[in-house]
Amino acid sequence: MFKIVVACGGGIFTTTVVTDQVKDILRKAKIQNTITPAKLTEIANISDADLIIVTGKFGTDTKNVANIPIIIGMSLLTGVGAEEFKVELVEKIKEIQAKGAK
Amino acid sequence: MAGVQLHTDIELVEVSLEAETSEQVIRELGKTVLAKGYIDEEFIENLLAREKEFPTGLETVYPIAIPHVGGHCHTSFLAVAVLKKPVTFMAMEGTGKELKVRCVFLFGITDPQHQVEVLKKFIFAFREEENLKKIHEATEKKEVLTILKTLLDDGLVIDSAVKEAKD
Numbered sequence: 337m338f339k340i341v342v343a344c345g346g347g348i349f350t351t352t353v354v355t356d357q358v359k360d361i362l363r364k365a366k367i368q369n370t371i372t373p374a375k376l377t378e379i380a381n382i383s384d385a386d387l388i389i390v391t392g393k394f395g396t397d398t399k400n401v402a403n404i405p406i407i408i409g410m411s412l413l414t415g416v417g418a419e420e421f422k423v424e425l426v427e428k429i430k431e432i433q434a435k436g437a438k
Numbered sequence: 439m440a441g442v443q444l445h446t447d448i449e450l451v452e453v454s455l456e457a458e459t460s461e462q463v464i465r466e467l468g469k470t471v472l473a474k475g476y477i478d479e480e481f482i483e484n485l486l487a488r489e490k491e492f493p494t495g496l497e498t499v500y501p502i503a504i505p506h507v508g509g510h511c512h513t514s515f516l517a518v519a520v521l522k523k524p525v526t527f528m529a530m531e532g533t534g535k536e537l538k539v540r541c542v543f544l545f546g547i548t549d550p551q552h553q554v555e556v557l558k559k560f561i562f563a564f565r566e567e568e569n570l571k572k573i574h575e576a577t578e579k580k581e582v583l584t585i586l587k588t589l590l591d592d593g594l595v596i597d598s599a600v601k602e603a604k605d
Contacts, residue, residue, distance in 0.1 A: 345488060393531065
């Protein structure tokens with residue numbers, strides 16, 4: 337099971353919209369997953385996830401305690417680059433899975 | 439009670455609004471929402487604080503802003519301002535980029551799990567240049583409501599605005 341955390345400023349609006357789309361992408365890619373919402377202020381301390389998708393401001397120097405990869409999912413909101421993002425997301429997940437996901 | 443729909447009405451729409459700052463726009467819309475009892479007073483202050491920390495400007499073809507914050511909301515709503523002149527909102531991705539925004543969509547969300555469909559509809563609708571153009575060109579409040587209703591369909595309830603003592 338691939339564990340994803342989706343985080344935005346408040347953990348409500350954009351997280352909800354992005355989560356819904358990520359679920360869709362992963363269903364089509366046949367990747368079993370669980371997605372948990374979070375706030376951006378929480379991402380540094382998340383330890384139980386394979387990937388974090390953010391839609392909002394986080395310092396690029398933000399280090400996650402468990403070195404979980406962080407990717408930016410803004411394109412799922414604005415639509416600009418959304419198709420490319422879908423491909424990148426699946427590739428990224430496969431890459432992480434190859435290394436051994438949690 | 440959490441509903442799946444967003445409420446709006448003609449009083450929650452501003453067109454040709456003149457404002458200098460994003461804060462003015464948020465306060466102006468917030469005042470009306472507060473008067474309807476949809477939110478507590480804290481909502482506006484929390485929203486402004488959130489906007490500073492985690493801004494909500496979206497760099498769509500015509501940049502828009504979607505200020506929203508969790509808590510202190512009793513009825514889910516959508517309030518809209520079409521501005522005469524753009525105000526500055528910071529881009530959500532936190533690059534420090536300033537966006538010149540003329541359409542502000544203020545959201546009150548009681549339960550994102552229930553409201554995911556309408557939020558999704560909103561995001562998808564306003565990825566389209568054509569829809570963005572239409573709402574930016576609107577000069578009548580009614581027109582704004584018609585556009586939103588077409589785009590959000592049953593995700594949006596247009597209440598008949600009750601005339602209050604202010605007239």
